[in-house]
Amino acid sequence: MDTPAPLRRLLACLDLTRLGDADTPADIAALCDLAARLPVAPAALCVHPEMITSARDGLLRRGLAGVAIATVVNFPDGAADPARCRREIQRARGAGAQEIDAVLPWRALLDDDPDAVVACLMAVREASGPLPVKVILESGELGSATRIREASLLAIHAGADFIKTSTGKARVHATPEAAEVMLQAIADTGGRCGFKAAGGIRTPEEAAQYVAIAARLLGPLWVTPTRFRIGASSLAEAVLAQLSPKPPEA
Numbered sequence: 001m002d003t004p005a006p007l008r009r010l011l012a013c014l015d016l017t018r019l020g021d022a023d024t025p026a027d028i029a030a031l032c033d034l035a036a037r038l039p040v041a042p043a044a045l046c047v048h049p050e051m052i053t054s055a056r057d058g059l060l061r062r063g064l065a066g067v068a069i070a071t072v073v074n075f076p077d078g079a080a081d082p083a084r085c086r087r088e089i090q091r092a093r094g095a096g097a098q099e100i101d102a103v104l105p106w107r108a109l110l111d112d113d114p115d116a117v118v119a120c121l122m123a124v125r126e127a128s129g130p131l132p133v134k135v136i137l138e139s140g141e142l143g144s145a146t147r148i149r150e151a152s153l154l155a156i157h158a159g160a161d162f163i164k165t166s167t168g169k170a171r172v173h174a175t176p177e178a179a180e181v182m183l184q185a186i187a188d189t190g191g192r193c194g195f196k197a198a199g200g201i202r203t204p205e206e207a208a209q210y211v212a213i214a215a216r217l218l219g220p221l222w223v224t225p226t227r228f229r230i231g232a233s234s235l236a237e238a239v240l241a242q243l244s245p246k247p248p249e250a
């Protein structure tokens with residue numbers, strides 16, 4: 001079956017994610033196998049820093065060198081510790097990370113300490129050098145649209161390449177309401193920062209909601225992997241299941 005265009009776009013924008021509590025090289029090999037089974041290669045594999053080498057080797061072995069390796073720092077807690085951010089990013093770059101997903105110190109924001117937030121974000125930006133930086137707002141913890149917009153603007157002004165909703169580890173994951181606020185902040189600042197929806201997105205229908213909001217606020221041509229990502233640990237299987245539905249039992 002040909003892959004319908006909307007599913008092709010979801011896969012092309014996918015950060016295929018494995019951020020378990022005790023991932024092993026075998027888990028990452030399975031993730032690479034899954035990437036290789038997809039009809040369209042994902043934009044990136046998103047793994048813990050200690051799994052970067054396994055991801056790189058696994059992708060190379062399967063002819064998927066074009067898939068970027070993203071990793072997480074300041075994750076999942078989002079401490080207000082610039083030195084820790086620098087240290088983790090240096091290690092990740094040394095291991096071969098190509099994209100950095102860094103958690104914004106959201107508790108400092110809730111404590112009305114934007115300077116502490118900015119100090120961390122600047123450290124992330126500087127330590128990442130030319131690598132794309134995705135700042136994870138942990139929108140489900142921010143409590144209001146006002147705080148989500150404030151976090152979005154701080155991250156955008158600190159040089160984020162993407163703002164990302166969630167770690168997938170909080171009580172509330174990505175929501176269309178948070179995405180609307182974040183994408184509006186991106187639109188209001190010229191559309192140069194990208195957007196990543198992540199956390200709790202399990203079906204193509206859920207993912208399509210985020211595509212629709214981005215296309216409405218920024219235009220359909222904006223929704224490409226350079227500006228738009230979906231981070232998900234189980235979306236790819238759901239896409240494959242839609243492409244090859246199991247025959248009904250006799």
Ligand SMILES: O=C[C@H](O)COP(=O)(O)O
Pocket residue numbers: 017019046166167168169173198199200201231232233234
């Ligand atoms: O960064 C991506 C998230 O951790 C993925 O969350 P998920 O496991 O709920 O898909």
